[in-house]
Amino acid sequence: MSVVLEARGLVKRYPKATANAVDGLSLSVREGSCFGLLGPNGAGKTTTVEMLEGILKPDAGVILYRGAPAGTEFRERTGIQFQDTALQDHLTVRELLNLFGALYPKRLSEAELTKLCDLGELLDRDPEKLSGGQRQRALLALALVNDPDIVFLDEPTTGLDPQARRNFWDLARSIKARGKTVLLTTHYMEEAYALCDEVAIVDKGRIIAQGAPDTLLKKHFDGVVIELPKGDFKAPPGGLQGEVIERGEITELLTGEVEAALEALKRGGSSLAHLRVRPRTLEDLFLALTGRELRE
Amino acid sequence: MMRRFWAVLIGRNKEFLRDRGALGWNILFPFFVVFGMAFAFSDKGQDVFKVGVVGEVSALPAGFGATKHLKFVPFEDKAVALGKLRHHQLDMLVSPGRPLVYFVNEKSPKGYLVEKIMLGTDAASFAPAREAVEGRPIRYVDWLVAGLLSMNMMFSALFGVGYNLVRYRKNGVLKRLKATPLRAVEFLTAQVVSRLILIMGVFTVVYHGSDFFLHYERLGSLFDLYLIFALGSACLVSLGLLVAARVTSEELAGGVLNMLSWPMMFLSGVWFSLEGAPAGLRFVAGMMPLTHLIDAARAVMTEGATLSQVAPHLYVLSLMTAVFLAVGAYTFRWD
Numbered sequence: 001m002s003v004v005l006e007a008r009g010l011v012k013r014y015p016k017a018t019a020n021a022v023d024g025l026s027l028s029v030r031e032g033s034c035f036g037l038l039g040p041n042g043a044g045k046t047t048t049v050e051m052l053e054g055i056l057k058p059d060a061g062v063i064l065y066r067g068a069p070a071g072t073e074f075r076e077r078t079g080i081q082f083q084d085t086a087l088q089d090h091l092t093v094r095e096l097l098n099l100f101g102a103l104y105p106k107r108l109s110e111a112e113l114t115k116l117c118d119l120g121e122l123l124d125r126d127p128e129k130l131s132g133g134q135r136q137r138a139l140l141a142l143a144l145v146n147d148p149d150i151v152f153l154d155e156p157t158t159g160l161d162p163q164a165r166r167n168f169w170d171l172a173r174s175i176k177a178r179g180k181t182v183l184l185t186t187h188y189m190e191e192a193y194a195l196c197d198e199v200a201i202v203d204k205g206r207i208i209a210q211g212a213p214d215t216l217l218k219k220h221f222d223g224v225v226i227e228l229p230k231g232d233f234k235a236p237p238g239g240l241q242g243e244v245i246e247r248g249e250i251t252e253l254l255t256g257e258v259e260a261a262l263e264a265l266k267r268g269g270s271s272l273a274h275l276r277v278r279p280r281t282l283e284d285l286f287l288a289l290t291g292r293e294l295r296e
Numbered sequence: 297m298m299r300r301f302w303a304v305l306i307g308r309n310k311e312f313l314r315d316r317g318a319l320g321w322n323i324l325f326p327f328f329v330v331f332g333m334a335f336a337f338s339d340k341g342q343d344v345f346k347v348g349v350v351g352e353v354s355a356l357p358a359g360f361g362a363t364k365h366l367k368f369v370p371f372e373d374k375a376v377a378l379g380k381l382r383h384h385q386l387d388m389l390v391s392p393g394r395p396l397v398y399f400v401n402e403k404s405p406k407g408y409l410v411e412k413i414m415l416g417t418d419a420a421s422f423a424p425a426r427e428a429v430e431g432r433p434i435r436y437v438d439w440l441v442a443g444l445l446s447m448n449m450m451f452s453a454l455f456g457v458g459y460n461l462v463r464y465r466k467n468g469v470l471k472r473l474k475a476t477p478l479r480a481v482e483f484l485t486a487q488v489v490s491r492l493i494l495i496m497g498v499f500t501v502v503y504h505g506s507d508f509f510l511h512y513e514r515l516g517s518l519f520d521l522y523l524i525f526a527l528g529s530a531c532l533v534s535l536g537l538l539v540a541a542r543v544t545s546e547e548l549a550g551g552v553l554n555m556l557s558w559p560m561m562f563l564s565g566v567w568f569s570l571e572g573a574p575a576g577l578r579f580v581a582g583m584m585p586l587t588h589l590i591d592a593a594r595a596v597m598t599e600g601a602t603l604s605q606v607a608p609h610l611y612v613l614s615l616m617t618a619v620f621l622a623v624g625a626y627t628f629r630w631d
Contacts, residue, residue, distance in 0.1 A: 055475060055631070072477065080475040086468035088307055090314035095307065102303030103476040146476075 003067075004031040004181050005052065005150060010061035012047050012205075021047040022058075023205035029150075029198075034172070034182040036196035038189060038282060040292070044205035045185040046083055049154050052183065053080050076104055079148035081139050083155045083185075087127055093138045094123040097145055104146035117141040117171060133164030140171060150181045157191060169194055189282035201286055208289050213282060220288060221280040223256030228265075229274050236268025245287075254284070300478050304486035312494060322456075322494070326448040326502045333444060334437040334510055345410045348377040348389040355392035359418035366410070379599060381407075382431030383513070388414070396422035402430050434598050438513045442593035443566035445503060446528060449495050450560060450586050453532035454539070454553045457491050461540035462549040465631065474630035484625055488533050495529045496522075515600030521593060524606070528589030531613045534620035535585060541627040560586040565594075588612045 006028040013020045022044045029035040037045045050056040052063060054070055065074040087096055094110065101107040113119065117137045122130060127138050136156055143151055153172065157165040165188075172195050176182055186192055192199045193213050200210040209216055223242070233251040235244070241264070242255030255261045258277065265272065287293060313319060344367045349356060353368045361368065369386070371377035380386045381399055387406040389399040396419055400407040415424065464470045473483060499522075506512075514521070535556070543549045563570075563580060564587035570578055581587045592609035595601035603610065 053475060055471065075475070075477050078475075080472075082468065082472065082475075084468060085472050086464075087472065088311050088464075088469055090311045091307060095310065099303050099307040100476060103300050103473075103478045105477075 002031050003028045004065070005029040005183070006064045006067075007048075007052060008062050008064075010048065010051055010063070011059045012044075012051060012056065013059055020059075020205050022051065024061075025202070025205065025207055026061075027200055027207065027210070029181060029183060031149075031181055032176070032179050033197040034176050034184060034195050036192040036199040037183070037185040037202050038187070038192040038196075038199050038286075039185075039202035040187055040286075043202045045187075045202055046154055047205075048202065049152055049183065049185050053078065053152050055080075076106075076146065077149045079143035079146060079151045081136075081143040081151070081153050081156055083158070085139050085142075087142075089128075090126070092124050093119065093127055093130075093141070096127065096138075097123075097141060100142050101145045106147060107145055108147045113141045113144060116144060116174065118167075131164075132160050133167060136160065136164070136168055137171065140168075140175075144175070148180065150183060151175060153182060153184045155185055155187070157186070157188065165191070189286070193282055199282065201282070201289065203286075203290050209285065217280050217282070217285060220285055221254070223254065223280070224258060225278050225280060225284065226253040226255065226258070226261060226265075227251070227276040227278065228253070228270060228272070232271040232274060233265075234269045236264045236270075238264065238267075240264050247293075254280075297479075297482060301482045301486050304478065304483055305490050308486060308490040309493065312490070322452055323498055323501055326445065326498065327506065329448065330437075330441060330444050330502065330506045330510075333440055334506075345387045345406060345413075346385070347410060348381065348386040350374045350377060350389065350391040352392075356390065357392070357396070357417065357419045357422055360414055363413060363417060366413070378429060382429050383515075383598065384431070384433035384435075385598075390414075390419075392422075394422050395425045397425045397427060399427045399429055402428050404433065432513055434513050437510055439594065439598050440567075441503075441506070441510075441512055442597050443564075443590050445499060445525070446564075446586055446590045446593060447561055447566045448502070449499065449525065449529045449589075450532050450557055452495050452498065453491060453529055454536040454557055456494070456536070457487055457533050458536035458540040458553050459546065459549055461487065461537070462543050462546050465540075465544055465629070466546060470630045480628045480630070481625055484537060484621075484628060488530070488537065488621075491533050491536075492526065492529055495533070496526055499525055499529075512597070514597050516596030516602065520596050520603050523603070524589065524592045524596060524610070527610060527613050527617070528585065528593070531585045531589070531617040531620065534617045534624060538620045538624040538627075541624045542629045544631075560584045563587075565590050585613060585616050588616075 008026045010022050010025045011020055012022040025044070025048055037048060039045050047056065051058045054075060063070050091099065097110060097113060114123065117140050119137065119141055122134055122138055127135055130138060140156070157168050160168065169191070172182060172184070184195060197212060198210070199213055199216065200207045202208070209220070211219065228251050230246065230249050230251050240253060240255070241257050241260055242253050245252045245254065253261055262272070344365050346367050346369060349368050349370050351370065353361065353370050356368065374391070377386065377389050378399065381389045381401055384401060384404050387404060388410040391397040398414065400411050536553070539552050539556070540549060543552070563577065564584045565581065570581055588609040592606035595606050
């Protein structure tokens with residue numbers, strides 16, 4: 001698959017800031033893939049994505065769309081859903097679709113958008129009066145109104161309840177199924193894991209790890225996480241194979257040797273009644289790479 | 297290009313028309329002002345007697361010229377002075393000399409009184425010759441209405457466009473539009489045209505609505521009046537656009553707009569004529585678009601001026617509009 005969007009050495013510093021918001025970041029996005037920028041709040045995800053969208057001007061670095069600097073065609077071929085999108089007052093979803101549709105040379109019909117984003121009864125309503133999930137669907141329809149090649153979704157499910165979040169994931173998958181490239185930012189690792197073919201983990205304006213989610217996890221971890229309530233855990237006298245981390249009320253044992261670890265725990269007198277074993281996640285990876293939690 | 301412009305224009309119009317509160321206020325407020333002023337000033341437009349003098353005031357008979365509570369206004373052009381006399385803007389017109397020729401409006405009670413006063417002074421010995429003119433009075437409200445309508449236009453233009461644009465910038469509506477192929481000039485033109493349509497719509501309703509009750513004495517052409525108001529509001533809307541071109545704070549925008557609109561409200565001749573004001577003040581007033589709008593509209597209303605007679609004002613308004621628009625569009629920022 002060819003590279004549709006590429007950034008090299010992006011730098012952005014806001015006035016009066018003491019550090020670069022984006023600090024020499026490079027990435028390339030393959031056509032038809034879902035690329036995720038994963039990182040905590042303030043990592044520089046939105047700044048990065050707004051430079052890629054052409055909304056912010058980078059202080060340094062280049063952005064290439066199909067190998068050439070992004071120009072008018074790029075604007076016509078992209079769809080954007082901002083983290084916080086404000087819309088004109090007093091217009092219905094249908095009127096906004098028509099307004100934005102008229103701004104592009106090519107547009108998807110109202111019927112197609114309605115079907116794609118499940119707009120149904122939302123068309124004649126005021127976007128301000130929709131629920132979080134409904135509003136995100138309407139905004140997604142606006143981002144798709146020009147039938148774009150690349151869709152930018154900046155934290156599309158922040159603030160949604162789990163059900164609405166899963167519904168939105170289904171929409172994102174159906175967009176991808178239409179052959180569109182999706183560039184997603186999120187601070188939910190399960191979202192990145194569920195949707196993305198490739199993730200870049202961003203911290204302090206830099207990419208600290210990049211690759212397919214499973215490949216990344218395999219590369220950095222072998223083994224699983226054994227979780228015990230903090231009170232149930234007793235350190236065995238002979239020590240444990242693996243690393244012990246305390247996360248709130250939970251003690252985690254990261255190990256590749258599950259059976260040996262369980263033996264040792266039993267020997268040491270830990271209660272295993274509430275034990276859980278789970279695979280390593282991108283959240284663990286972020287913690288391992290930065291020493292900080294993703295959602296601090 | 298036209299399609300994008302239309303889309304934004306129609307969107308903006310719908311947005312405004314559905315904001316019932318703002319729409320009602322935009323129409324009702326000028327009505328309140330016009331009627332309030334019409335009643336407040338219905339009978340005391342001029343509280344001294346005004347006597348026009350053809351030529352120098354010093355040429356008058358000394359005793360008559362020294363009469364208290366008479367205000368003597370010199371005129372070089374007798375025809376202009378006669379026009380004012382016909383519309384009760386002067387109570388009498390005197391051409392000094394022997395015989396002393398004087399003109400009175402038969403319909404004016406004040407003219408009758410001033411005539412009696414004059415004939416009781418030394419002017420009686422200058423072989424006074426009386427000539428009568430006739431004409432309906434131009435009331436204060438006829439004079440005032442052009443200023444009031446212009447002032448209302450100013451607020452609607454400056455705040456309607458300026459404040460709204462800053463709000464759009466602050467809440468991110470402009471940022472969302474920036475992400476589309478829409479160009480700044482298309483967007484801004486749509487904002488200007490939308491506001492012009494609204495302002496002229498309100499003007500039509502308020503002017504003709506209040507005319508129905510107050511029966512304005514309009515001497516010039518209604519078409520000319522519309523043209524002048526359209527040009528004036530284009531100029532004021534452009535000024536609003538210029539203020540809002542890059543400001544991101546509603547407070548700052550509000551402050552700047554107030555700083556522009558309040559001096560204009562008091563210094564551009566809405567309430568009282570600037571004839572006879574100090575030169576410095578008139579110079580400042582001449583820099584204000586509202587002054588030119590009011591002067592031109594009032595000349596058409598109360599003096600029957602034609603477009604060519606008010607052309608200097610129209611040139612200034614056109615020039616200001618072009619400069620405000622060009623600088624506003626050039627410095628415009630989406631975010």
